[in-house]
Amino acid sequence: xxxxxxxxxxxxxxxxxxxxxxxxxxxxxxxxxxxxxxxxxxxxxxxxxxxxxxxxxxxxxxxxxxxxxxxxxxxxxxxxxxxxxxxxxxxxxxxxxxxxxxxxx
Amino acid sequence: xxxxxxxxxxxxxxxxxxxxxxxxxxxxxxxxxxxxxxxxxxxxxxxxxxxxxxxxxxxxxxxxxxxxxxxxxxxxxxxxxxxxxxxxxxxxxxxxxxxxxxxxxxxxxxxxxxxxxxxxxxxxxxxxxxxxxxxxxxxxxxxxxxxxxxxxxxxxxxxxxxxxxxxxxxxxxxxxxxxxxxxxxxxxxxxxxxxxxxxxxxxxxxxxxxxxxxxxxxxxxxxxxxxxxxxxxxxxxxxxxxxxxxxxxxxxxxxxxxxxxxxxxxxxxxxxxxxxxxxxxxxxxxxxxxxxxxxxxxxxxxxxxxxxxxxxxxxxxxxxxxxxxxxxxxxxxxxxxxxxxxxxxxxxxxxxxxxxxxxxxxxxxxxxxxxxxxxxxxxxxxxxxxxxxxxxxxxxxxxxxxxxxxxxxxxxxxxxxxxxxxxxxxxxxxxxxxxxxxxxxxxxxxxxxxxxxxxxxxxxxxxxxxxxxxxxxxxxxxxxxxxxxxxxxxxxxxxxxxxxxxxxxxxxxxxxxxxxxxxxxxxxxxxxxxxxxxxxxxxxxxxxxxxxxxxxxxx
Amino acid sequence: xxxxxxxxxxxxxxxxxxxxxxxxxxxxxxxxxxxxxxxxxxxxxxxxxxxxxxxxxxxxxxxxxxxxxxxxxxxxxxxxxxxxxxxxxxxxxxxxxxxxxxxxxxxxxxxxxxxxxxxxxxxxxxxxxxxxxxxxxxxxxxxxxxxxxxxxxxxxxxxxxxxxxxxxxxxxxxxxxxxxxxxxxxxxxxxxxxxxxxxxxxxxxxxxxxxxxxxxxxxxxxxxxxxxxxxxxxxxxxxxxxxxxxxxxxxx
Numbered sequence: 001x002x003x004x005x006x007x008x009x010x011x012x013x014x015x016x017x018x019x020x021x022x023x024x025x026x027x028x029x030x031x032x033x034x035x036x037x038x039x040x041x042x043x044x045x046x047x048x049x050x051x052x053x054x055x056x057x058x059x060x061x062x063x064x065x066x067x068x069x070x071x072x073x074x075x076x077x078x079x080x081x082x083x084x085x086x087x088x089x090x091x092x093x094x095x096x097x098x099x100x101x102x103x104x105x
Numbered sequence: 106x107x108x109x110x111x112x113x114x115x116x117x118x119x120x121x122x123x124x125x126x127x128x129x130x131x132x133x134x135x136x137x138x139x140x141x142x143x144x145x146x147x148x149x150x151x152x153x154x155x156x157x158x159x160x161x162x163x164x165x166x167x168x169x170x171x172x173x174x175x176x177x178x179x180x181x182x183x184x185x186x187x188x189x190x191x192x193x194x195x196x197x198x199x200x201x202x203x204x205x206x207x208x209x210x211x212x213x214x215x216x217x218x219x220x221x222x223x224x225x226x227x228x229x230x231x232x233x234x235x236x237x238x239x240x241x242x243x244x245x246x247x248x249x250x251x252x253x254x255x256x257x258x259x260x261x262x263x264x265x266x267x268x269x270x271x272x273x274x275x276x277x278x279x280x281x282x283x284x285x286x287x288x289x290x291x292x293x294x295x296x297x298x299x300x301x302x303x304x305x306x307x308x309x310x311x312x313x314x315x316x317x318x319x320x321x322x323x324x325x326x327x328x329x330x331x332x333x334x335x336x337x338x339x340x341x342x343x344x345x346x347x348x349x350x351x352x353x354x355x356x357x358x359x360x361x362x363x364x365x366x367x368x369x370x371x372x373x374x375x376x377x378x379x380x381x382x383x384x385x386x387x388x389x390x391x392x393x394x395x396x397x398x399x400x401x402x403x404x405x406x407x408x409x410x411x412x413x414x415x416x417x418x419x420x421x422x423x424x425x426x427x428x429x430x431x432x433x434x435x436x437x438x439x440x441x442x443x444x445x446x447x448x449x450x451x452x453x454x455x456x457x458x459x460x461x462x463x464x465x466x467x468x469x470x471x472x473x474x475x476x477x478x479x480x481x482x483x484x485x486x487x488x489x490x491x492x493x494x495x496x497x498x499x500x501x502x503x504x505x506x507x508x509x510x511x512x513x514x515x516x517x518x519x520x521x522x523x524x525x526x527x528x529x530x531x532x533x534x535x536x537x538x539x540x541x542x543x544x545x546x547x548x549x550x551x552x553x554x555x556x557x558x559x560x561x562x563x564x565x566x567x568x569x570x571x572x573x574x575x576x577x578x579x580x581x582x583x584x585x586x587x588x589x590x591x592x593x594x595x596x597x598x599x600x601x602x603x604x605x606x607x608x609x610x611x612x613x614x615x616x617x618x619x620x621x622x623x624x625x626x627x628x629x630x631x632x633x634x635x636x637x638x639x640x641x642x643x644x645x646x647x648x649x650x651x652x653x654x655x656x657x658x659x660x
Numbered sequence: 661x662x663x664x665x666x667x668x669x670x671x672x673x674x675x676x677x678x679x680x681x682x683x684x685x686x687x688x689x690x691x692x693x694x695x696x697x698x699x700x701x702x703x704x705x706x707x708x709x710x711x712x713x714x715x716x717x718x719x720x721x722x723x724x725x726x727x728x729x730x731x732x733x734x735x736x737x738x739x740x741x742x743x744x745x746x747x748x749x750x751x752x753x754x755x756x757x758x759x760x761x762x763x764x765x766x767x768x769x770x771x772x773x774x775x776x777x778x779x780x781x782x783x784x785x786x787x788x789x790x791x792x793x794x795x796x797x798x799x800x801x802x803x804x805x806x807x808x809x810x811x812x813x814x815x816x817x818x819x820x821x822x823x824x825x826x827x828x829x830x831x832x833x834x835x836x837x838x839x840x841x842x843x844x845x846x847x848x849x850x851x852x853x854x855x856x857x858x859x860x861x862x863x864x865x866x867x868x869x870x871x872x873x874x875x876x877x878x879x880x881x882x883x884x885x886x887x888x889x890x891x892x893x894x895x896x897x898x899x900x901x902x903x904x905x906x907x908x909x910x911x912x
């Protein structure tokens with residue numbers, strides 16, 4: 001079986017525990033950071049920073065815990081598709097809600 | 106491509122139904138209910154889908170019968186609401202969405218790409234069980250009082266104002282949705298990972314491309330309606346306030362979420378049908394599909410554009426004027442890939458060696474009716490005319506032209522086209538040609554008057570109407586009875602042909618797909634050895650050469 | 661795409677020609693173990709896409725109402741406990757780590773390590789649900805459950821409420837205060853849906869621990885562990901977004 005693992009270039013890339021540990025630390029730091037940032041008044045930046053941290057954390061999980069960094073283009077494309085459509089759903093729905101207030105003409 | 110090929114369909118008198126095939130491999134009801142074979146699951150789907158189709162059809166018959174007279178005299182108006190709701194729910198969730206993918210797609214995709222099965226056979230079987238669970242639940246709600254929200258479950262009607270079986274019907278749609286997700290997921294994985302050696306993306310039959318595009322929609326759009334249904338259920342049971350205006354929720358949000366699925370859903374319904382038409386037109390014109398790449402990409406384009414147009418169902422519902430403009434313009438985009446398909450099919454016919462077997466007749470029906478349905482869609486996509494025409498019979502006629510005139514014609518074309526492959530026997534040609542013509546006539550009689558009714562202003566969803574609309578409604582009802590005959594006939598002669606039909610042989614149509622290069626009905630493993638795709642797709646010259654080789658070796 | 665596929669194809673071919681024995685877990689319709697692993701992995705990713713869109717509907721709803729009723733959302737979010745929520749985030753992130761380590765153990769064929777990781781993941785998951793139960797029961801006590809004797813007291817009269825007082829909330833107009841119910845509707849819908857995914861995950865984890873003890877995943881066939889790992893990480897990601905959106909709207 002181990003000999004077989006060599007055949008496919010992406011499937012069995014084994015991420016070392018060190019990387020996992022580093023990601024864990026980064027995620028915990030990110031959590032602390034986002035809690036701290038929420039107590040600081042940054043005005044309009046507050047939600048942006050909170051989301052930016054969340055996105056960074058999510059990206060780390062996707063890239064390393066979920067091995068996307070080492071996966072095929074297809075997997076990367078799949079993830080991209082999901083994110084894109086998620087943003088489409090939110091963006092285009094919000095487009096309606098935002099412009100409702102602009103009123104009639 | 107030689108344009109003057111003399112078509113000689115193979116002599117079927119010497120053909121035998123092979124003793125070993127997927128139907129005869131195992132016997133007994135359990136071998137069917139626990140099967141992992143995509144072909145058997147397709148047959149299970151075909152039987153159950155037909156069952157639901159005729160239930161939905163009977164409900165349609167009731168609707169037309171009620172509308173024969175201006176008064177609400179056949180049934181109470183409440184009952185009428187329930188009848189058209191159940192007609193919509195059953196036809197959409199339990200017939201149109203799974204129709205071609207779950208039967209023909211299930212049966213053919215592995216055969217066409219040269220695989221032994223779908224990637225996930227157990228998930229495939231699970232999706233059939235989910236479909237059945239949803240279907241039975243829907244029937245249960247129908248006999249225990251029904252539901253009268255319309256198939257759209259529009260809030261706040263569905264959450265606050267009606268006291269019918271919204272929950273169970275919603276659950277039925279939810280479950281059917283997962284069945285559809287699993288089918289789509291299975292197709293995508295199969296098409297990506299299971300292709301035979303040499304089967305590159307641009308050698309895939311257009312049927313497979315169309316299913317790929319539809320599967321993407323199934324996987325990505327269905328969960329959004331699932332969460333919308335969950336929220337409706339929570340609102341009805343617990344009373345959370347997401348869609349409830351009295352608590353600050355927005356009922357329109359439900360429609361956004363609902364149509365985010367249900368608009369792509371119409372492409373889930375029509376795209377596989379377009380795939381069928383591509384195959385049929387190519388085979389019976391003996392020509393490679395004109396503009397193969399354009400047709401392939403137009404399927405994908407329809408799927409992609411399909412995600413950006415959903416709010417055109419909500420033009421009069423109170424969304425912002427600016428959103429109306431944007432969605433109206435985006436809606437026009439969808440016309441482009443649809444037109445690409447129609448034009449390319451027409452060019453495929455040009456100088457082809459056309460013959461008029463039943464599948465081809467249905468395909469012609471599709472092209473004409475779908476074009477009318479599509480063009481009237483433009484009227485509805487333009488917000489100005491939409492405000493006049495929406496919620497009238499114009500809409501009803503429009504989507505029946507696309508769904509019944511388009512999709513159902515394609516479904517029947519596909520069933521007839523691949524019937525020899527599925528069963529090993531031919532359907533009777535003459536009577537089925539008649540059925541195709543009867544369907545076409547009946548369809549136009551039923552639905553064309555509804556365009557006129559709509560422009561005259563007859564609103565949909567009412568059991569009664571002003572007397573001046575009666576003549577056209579009588580036309581429509583009369584047409585529906587012809588249409589009913591057109592749909593019953595295939596059931597009768599197709600069942601008859603199971604035993605008495607002529608034996609088909611491997612490739613009765615002289616089609617080029619890989620599915621025709623194996624025996625009919627196929628083996629459980631589909632192919633004796635994994636096929637190698639060493640020729641181009643729709644390569645009729647290759648097929649001719651193959652035949653000559655066979656004759657030479659036999660001689 | 662065609663290129664990488666062609667490479668994969670040829671890899672299968674060579675594997676075949678090497679004439680190795682088919683392992684028992686290779687299903688009949690696949691050409692090779694790689695194809696099977698590839699296909700199931702891709703299928704799992706597609707399933708996660710549906711999950712993304714499933715939660716997408718909830719996030720859309722959340723964003724709309726947050727913009728409409730921002731003051732109500734701020735006040736209502738003050739009713740959630742950051743220590744509890746933060747602790748839960750900690751638990752879930754750590755469980756994601758142990759899950760990732762579990763996949764590593766499976767790949768390295770370390771059976772006891774795998775079982776340990778799975779058990780730890782299970783415990784951390786249960787811990788998360790336990791904390792969630794505490795949080796939920798507090799909501800019931802304070803009548804912050806939508807349409808279940810829903811009480812506006814904490815928002816109309818923040819001085820009477822410890823959490824509201826601590827964050828220095830001002831009394832709200834009735835009209836805006838009523839919309840805290842929308843916040844809690846979404847709170848329960850989103851965290852409830854997330855918790856449901858956790859429960860399903862924990863059930864599968866329990867099943868996996870038994871199978872792992874029997875050595876099912878440490879003989880080279882790690883697909884199931886890997887795919888479950890993907891699911892578990894996805895659930896983690898959902899929480900990574902839920903935590904700032906629900907708990908940390910505005911604390912200053």
